[in-house]
Amino acid sequence: MSSGITRPRVRFAPSPTGFLHVGGARTALFNWLYARKYDGDFLLRIEDTDRVRSTDESTRAIFEGLEWLGLKWDEQVVYQGSNLERHRADAQRLIANGSAYRDFTPQAEIERLRNDAESRGLTFRFDRRLADLTPQQEAEKLARGEPFAIRFKVPDGVTEWLDLVHERIAFPNKDIEDFVVLRSDATPVYNMAVVSDDIDMGITLVMRGDDHISNTPKQILLYRALGARLPQFAHVPMILGDDGKKLSKRHGATAVGDYQYKGLLPDAMLNFLALLGWSTGDDTEVMTLAQLVEKFDVEGLQKKAAVFDTKKLEWMNGQHLAMISLDALEPFMTPAFMKAGYATADELHARKDWYYGLLELLRVRARTTDDIVALAAHYFRDSVEYDLDAVGKQWRDVAATAAVLTATRDRLAIVAAWEPQVMEDALRKLAEELGISGGKIFQPLRVALTGLTVSPGIFDVLLYLGRERSLRRIDAAVAYLGQDSPA
RNA sequence: GGCGGUAUCGUCUAGGGGACUAGGACACAGCCCUCUCAAGGCUGGAACACGGGUUCGAAUCCCGUUACCGCUACCA
Numbered sequence: 001m002s003s004g005i006t007r008p009r010v011r012f013a014p015s016p017t018g019f020l021h022v023g024g025a026r027t028a029l030f031n032w033l034y035a036r037k038y039d040g041d042f043l044l045r046i047e048d049t050d051r052v053r054s055t056d057e058s059t060r061a062i063f064e065g066l067e068w069l070g071l072k073w074d075e076q077v078v079y080q081g082s083n084l085e086r087h088r089a090d091a092q093r094l095i096a097n098g099s100a101y102r103d104f105t106p107q108a109e110i111e112r113l114r115n116d117a118e119s120r121g122l123t124f125r126f127d128r129r130l131a132d133l134t135p136q137q138e139a140e141k142l143a144r145g146e147p148f149a150i151r152f153k154v155p156d157g158v159t160e161w162l163d164l165v166h167e168r169i170a171f172p173n174k175d176i177e178d179f180v181v182l183r184s185d186a187t188p189v190y191n192m193a194v195v196s197d198d199i200d201m202g203i204t205l206v207m208r209g210d211d212h213i214s215n216t217p218k219q220i221l222l223y224r225a226l227g228a229r230l231p232q233f234a235h236v237p238m239i240l241g242d243d244g245k246k247l248s249k250r251h252g253a254t255a256v257g258d259y260q261y262k263g264l265l266p267d268a269m270l271n272f273l274a275l276l277g278w279s280t281g282d283d284t285e286v287m288t289l290a291q292l293v294e295k296f297d298v299e300g301l302q303k304k305a306a307v308f309d310t311k312k313l314e315w316m317n318g319q320h321l322a323m324i325s326l327d328a329l330e331p332f333m334t335p336a337f338m339k340a341g342y343a344t345a346d347e348l349h350a351r352k353d354w355y356y357g358l359l360e361l362l363r364v365r366a367r368t369t370d371d372i373v374a375l376a377a378h379y380f381r382d383s384v385e386y387d388l389d390a391v392g393k394q395w396r397d398v399a400a401t402a403a404v405l406t407a408t409r410d411r412l413a414i415v416a417a418w419e420p421q422v423m424e425d426a427l428r429k430l431a432e433e434l435g436i437s438g439g440k441i442f443q444p445l446r447v448a449l450t451g452l453t454v455s456p457g458i459f460d461v462l463l464y465l466g467r468e469r470s471l472r473r474i475d476a477a478v479a480y481l482g483q484d485s486p487a
Numbered sequence: 488g489g490c491g492g493u494a495u496c497g498u499c500u501a502g503g504g505g506a507c508u509a510g511g512a513c514a515c516a517g518c519c520c521u522c523u524c525a526a527g528g529c530u531g532g533a534a535c536a537c538g539g540g541u542u543c544g545a546a547u548c549c550c551g552u553u554a555c556c557g558c559u560a561c562c563a
Contacts, residue, residue, distance in 0.1 A: 015563050050563055107561060114560085123489050123559080149561050166492075175490050175559095183561040190563050214491055214558040235492085237556095242498080244555070272499095275512090279500055283511045302500080305556065309498050312513045322526075365525040394523095424522095442522035454524035 008040030009204050012066075012073070013080075013194070015047045016058035019255035020065030022308065023209065023239045023247060026273040030236055031207050032071045033274070033296040043201055044073035048081045049193055065256040069266045070289065078201060080193055087188035090196045090226060091150045091181050099155075099225035100181060102148040103131040104141050107184065125177040128153070150182040152221065159217035164205070164234035165301040171217040179218055191215055195222040203231050210235040234298055237277045238305045247308055263370030264313070265332065268320035272313045276306040286319045318367040326356045329369075333359060336373045342380035358464050361456045379464050384451040384473055386480070394447045395481065401444050402481040407434065408441055409474040418467045420459035448477035 012028040014020070035042035046062070048054040066073070094100035110126070117124035131151065133141070141148070154177065160170035181192040188196070194215075198206060213235050223230050241251035253259060259269055267289055275285060279302070280295045287295065321329070334345050348355045358379055359372065366372045378384065395401045411430050415423055431438045442458045449470060455461050462470050 017563080047563065053563080103561090110561080118488090121488065125489095125559095151561090169491075171491070177559090180561045185561080187561085189561070194563090209557090210492065211557050215563095217491095237493080240556085246556075275499065277499090281501075283501075285499090285512055304493055304500095306500090307498055309513065312499065315513060318526090362525095364527095427522095437522090439522050446523065452523090456524080458522055 006204055008035065008038045009043065009202050010035050010040060010207055011043040011045050011198070011201060011203055012071075013045040013047050013197075013208075014062055015050060015053070016055060016062060017050065017053040018058055019061045019257055021247070022254055022256055022259075022273065024062075025065060025069060025071075025256045025269075026239065026276060027207065027209055027236060028066060028071050029069070029270055029273055030278070030296075030301075033293055034205065034207065034298070035074070036293045037296050040204075041074040042071070043075055043078065043203075045078040045080060045197060045201070047190075047193070048079055049084075049188065049190070051081075054081075061255075061257065065260075068260050069256065069270055078197065080197055083193070083197055083200070084188070086200065087193050087196045088182060088186060091188065091192060094152065094181065094222075094225055095150060097225065098153070100150050100152045101128075101131060101178075102138065102142075103151045103178075103180070104133070104138075104146055104148045105130050107149075126151070126179075128178055147184040149180045149184045151178040152181050152218070152225070154178050154221060159220050161216065161220060161230070161233055163213075164207075164232055164298045165303060166210075166213075166235060169213065169216070171214075173217075173221075176217055176221075181222070191218045191222060195219050195226070195228075198231060199223070199226065199228045205232045205234060207234040207236060210237055234301065237302055239276055240305050240307045242307055242309070244307065251308070252310070259313075263336070263368030263373075264317050265320045265324065265369070267324070268317040269313070271320065272316045276308065277302045277304075286316065286323070288323075314367045321363045321366060321369070321372075326359055329359060329363070330356075332369050333372060336369055337376070337380070340373050340377075340380075342373075342376065354464065361460055361464065365456065378450045378455075378461075382469075384449070384476070386447065386451045387453070390447045390451060390453045394443045394453060398481050402478050404434070404436075404441060404444055405448055405474055405478050405481070408445055409471060409478070412462070412467075412474070413471060418463065420457075420463055423459050423462055445474070448474050 010031040012024075012031050014024050014028075032042045034040065044066070046059055048059070091100065095102065110130075114124040128151075154173050157173050158170050159173055159176070160168060163169050179191065180189050182188055216233055216235075220230060239247050241247045243251075247254050253262065256269065260266075270289060271285075271287055271292065274287075274292055274296075278296070278300045280287075281297075281300055284291075284295065334348055337343050337348060338345060358376060362372045362375045366375060407430060408427065411426050412423065415426050427441055428438055431441050434441075443453070446453065446455055446458055446461070449455070449458075449461050449465060465473070
């Protein structure tokens, strides 16, 4: 580093044992924001050392989730499992420099002692003396090939650090037992693997969930024993469900993929997640990714766990839906319309002005892209389904409604131009002639055109439906009323 | 149990000794706009966990209590 200033390096290190959880996504986001803000590197490490629980499918889900969110990682993905040899070598170094020792105590024996202590209401802590052997004894066991675990020799004193979100945190070492770093089957334990990898990857800031706070003193001890420079630590709060418990499947959608398929915009998700445990310090809430990067700062990180509020997420999505450019929105909408069977991509692109105009009309009334698809149904389908409540409310007087609709139809048929203002002038004039309010025409007309009592402005509906289809729908409504009437 | 962490409206938060009759946002209610629905605007109800200190003065600092969360494995 010629400048002498270390380029920040952060990482996101999930275990591939499920989908990408929203909590994980937020941890990834904070790390990513930090890297982008301070011109550093954001690395991804898959912690797949738990062979039974780790799956390739889960690894793929993590990639997909991060890609959907747009959190691109720098450099190659690191798979913890492929660093096994280094983990072992580091554990051996600890023995060599006297900061760890071999423990030949059978696992079953330790379990027995632990259960014993716990049944008497005592706290079991591994006693170093249990592993105490004379050099000859140790040499003999070693020669015989007896299995042993490697335990870290926790020194006296206090282990403390200046956490970027919690300030000073201290643990008396007497409360930390001599933990295993390498199992008797020669596989590393979590803390060993993490520290070995973080050192190797040159991580300068470890930002992770605060459920790792109690791992931190052990890891700091390992850094020191390995003679490595200590990174900074920042422990961010957990995300809770609406019952205040740690967010889990019971709370509904907890995978970022769930939100992807619910019609959420990645930038809205990111914006919402960022505000869970972080704030700008002022009142800014709705932000683009670029603004998030600009505003991000560990100063704004919160200590308190945050409850995941789906309502606010939806509101946030509505805000982003309204501010995103149509060109940026289109890639989300076209596949959705195709999936709904409304149109092909070619058909949509062939009448781009109409398509974009429709999106503009609907997005302000929607909170998700799924909402837009639902709202768009009338403009793609040929038939209208009349909502019974709408019919009952707006077509109450059958004969009068049929008459008004017929008059409306005739007026629209001869309108000079199929433009909102022209149509509005014509229909308001008609209302005046009939001695009724505009609403008395617009509301029944809305039901005729959409089958519903709610829609965008009626003249926009007419415009986007087109002249031919609009007139056909009014005819159909009149026919429906005629057939329906008691006669 | 031990250790650690946290504590402002229902929820997300601003606040880092006087600017606080505690601000904003979501949600909720009402009003305005209006062809309906949204969006938008305005208004309203709604919080400093409790108890002690320190101080002329505490939401802000200290201690304790309580509650909640996490860890407590040869899981990650």
